[in-house]
Amino acid sequence: MLAPVDLFHFLLLCLLVPFLCASDCPTSFDCGFGEFHFPFTTTKRPDCGLCMLDGCDNATQNKTIQLQKGGTSFQIIIISQEDNDNHNIIWLRDDLFQSHLQSQSCEIFTNNYTLPFTSPLASFEIKSNITLFRCNTNLSVSFPDNFSKSSICHGFDIYYSSNSPMGSKFLSQYSSVCSIIQLPIKPPLQSTDPFTFLTPEPFIDVRLSQDCHKCYHDRRGQCQLDRKGQFYCTAKGKTQKFVFIAIAASMAAGIGAIMVLAYCFRRNHSSMKFILVWKKKNSAQHQLFHNFLRNHGPLPTRYSYSNIKKMTNGFEDKIGQGGYGSVYKGKLPSGHLVAVKVLNKSTDNGEEFINEVASISKTSHINIVSLLGFCFEGSKRALIYEFMLNGSLEKFIREEENASKLNSQLDWETLYDIAVGVAQGLEYLHKGCNTRILHFDIKPHNILLDEDFCPKISDFGLAKMYPKRESVVSMLGARGTIGYIAPELVSRTFGNVSHKSDVYSFGMLMLDIVGGRKKNISVKTGDCTSEIFPDWIYKSLELEDCGVKIIKTEGDKERVRKMIIIGLWCIQTKPSNRPPMSRVLDMLEGKVECIEIPPKPFFSSSTRSLTPFSNSTYFSIEESDNL
Known part of the structure; x- marks a missing residue:
């Protein structure tokens, strides 16, 4: 008598023999980074689709695609495809086009970007x-x-x-x-x-013709062209065959499900849990990418995890460490130095990670860090930034060690220029982009400095994007770092969340630059901690004694006083009392005598220990103040 498992194998083989012997094209195929169907196929079955993928049977090989038979092969970054959806989005890399751009060859302007001609089967369009x-x-x-x-x-x-x-x-x-x-x-x-x-x-949208869409999705047939280039569908006369295959597959799946279910119950459900979690995770990640590609368009270059290991030489040179993960020094194939931010393994679907990639990819400004690429393979995630020789601003205003060396590098003129650069970057995020971006985590650690001490705003993990025409944004809880987070982000009783929340953080950053929280302040009484620092510096301002050390010239004194006054304006408790970043820039560029002393902000240690909201809340975005 056959054992249950042997009986299962026998029945499954009997059911699948007709399907395996059939000459029809497969309904779908796996290419190592997803499962795809028509109009995609592999180079081994060019008759089964329009766009041919190569490298699907080799896990380590870069995947390429030909948009038409015998056409140029392009590297694949992402393919987004959904069942019953007529949009098939291909994000590819054109090496020849990239070579022309890098060499700034005017040959790039001699011809149109070549795509396959529209046919009775499908059309191709650059998004x-x-x-x-x-x-x-x-x-x-x-x-x-x-x-x-x-x-x-x-x-x-x-x-x-x-x-x-x-x-x-x-x-x-x-x-x-x-x-x-x-x-x-x-x-x-x-x-x-x-x-x-x-x-x-480029993003290429491959859209099936109406006839081909009906043939493939409704009749489960194959779209074909005859010798005269006329469309026909192979589904005609093959209904019984498809029904048989469907029945056979259903029976096989049913028997398989019963066997697997029985086995899993005997194993205390452990295997079933793994299968369900794995499927759900991959589906969520795929859907996240699909939704983003539709709504926002291009992302920076996507690298595999093996590429990340190669560019960092096996994560050899660690240059930073934080709660998010580690930063390693790396090198691109072109020879350019990069900083590779490898995030700690996460069990979420990657929404916050994609948010950071999306936010920075929407920007182009001298005071915003350039994101050169990213890696997103399940729980393995990394961001590739331009390399900043001088690291973060934090080490220049916080570290006690080698204070004299750091101070000699960062004189007050340099520090002031850094503040102006950060202000310019924030103003750009608030009004210079097509999509407004609120950063929500401005602090010294997130301000990077290049070899010329030009500041770059980085770390957009908490950023929020929304169209300028919208007046409401949905947020889950409070965002930011204690000591820099605006009061309205903790409790709505202080006002509405808006671009003024970033203004508050920028004000704390400027006061940090002046005082260094410890290093540059001469405190005669009391302990200057992050909680009482603004209160103390306001009292010093009233006495016209900033209490700041290492001021050598009248110019330095004016810069310091101006940063203190503007910083105090920015941290006003009510958002409506804070200036927009455009006004902040005007004050930074003006004379200190023309800037009015602000009212004393309300400071309370209790506001720093309030519990963030635990459920989703809609906050009104203030559109006044002539952004």
């Missing part, structure tokens, strides 16, 4: 692109005022606009004198140099 007009420099061409002009190439000029409607009539007006080309971009367009906003990593 973010720009129309450029390449015009001979000897010709006199007049474009509307909202167009930008670039003369970086010899022999021709480039004209473009990011917000001008271009109908067929407009295009035909210039087609006789200029070449019209379309190229992929990474928004926003913040520069007049096209090389800075063009991208070698």
Whole structure:
């Protein structure tokens, strides 16, 4: 008599033999980073799809894709595909295009970005692109005022606009004198140099035709073209076959489920728990990426975890450590030094991680750290930043050791310039981006300094993005670091959460720069802790004695006094009493005599120990104060 397990194997084999012997294309296939179906296929079965993936059978090989048979192979960053969805989004890397960008070769402007032609099966579209007009420099061409002009190439000029409607009539007006080309971009367009906003990593939307969509999703057939290029569906006359396969698969799955369920019950459910958790986790992660690609568009370069280990030489040189994880010095294949932030393993679905990637990828500013890439493989997550030679601001204003050396490096002019740079970065986040970004964690540790001590705002893990037109943002609990967190983030009784919450943190940062919480302050009585520091410095201001050491010139004295006054304005308890960052910049650039002494803020140690909200709360965003 056959054992239950042997009987299961026998029945399963009998049921699947017809399916295994069939010559039809598989309904789906695994490529190592996800399961995909038509219009994707593998290079081994080019007849089963439109876009061919290579490297699926090799876990260590980089995956590439051909958008059409015999076409160029591109590296795959992400493919987002959902059942019954007519959008198949491919995020790829074009090595030739990247080479032209890196060498700033004007050859990049000679042709359109080539995609397969629209066919009866599908259409291909670049999600973010720009129309450029390449015009001979000897010709006199007049474009509307909202167009930008670039003369970086010899022999021709480039004209473009990011917000001008271009109908067929407009295009035909210039087609006789200029070449019209379309190229992929990474928004926003913040520069007049096209090389800075063009991208070698476009998003391609592959959309099935209506006939092909019905054939594949409704009739479970294969989309094909005959010799004349006419569409036909192979599902006709094969209904019984598909029904049989469906029944066979269902029976096999049913028997398998019963056997696995029985086994799991005997094993105290442990295996079943693992299967359910694994499926749920991967599904959530895939959905997170899918939703982001639809809503926000391009991300920086995505690296595998093996790439991360290679660029850090096996995590050899650790340059930082925090509650989030560790930072390692690394090097890209191009030779550029990078800082690789490897996060501690997490059991969440990665929403906060993707939030940080998304926030920084939306920015382009000298005072915002550049995110060069990221890694997201299950619980393994890392961020690749430009390398900042001088590390964080915190070590220059907090450390007691080698104080004389640090102070000689960071004179008051340098410290003041750092404050101005951070203010410029914050103003850009609040009003310079297409999507407003609230940082919610401005503090010395998150201000990085390059070799010239130019400050860069970093760590966007707590940031919140929302369109400028919206007046309400949903937040889960309080965000920020004790000592820098605005009162309204802890208790709504202080006011509404807004861009003024970042202003508060910036004010505490400026007072920190002046006082160093300990190092630069000459305290005659009492202990200058983070809780009482603002109160103490306000009293010193009233006595016109800042109590700050190492002031050598009148210019230094003016800078210090100005930072104290502006810092105190920024930390006013009521958000409505704090200036927006644009006003902060005006005060930093003005004379100290023109700045009014602010009211004394309300300080209480109890406000620093309030428990954050434990459930989701909607906060009103203040839109006043002429951002």
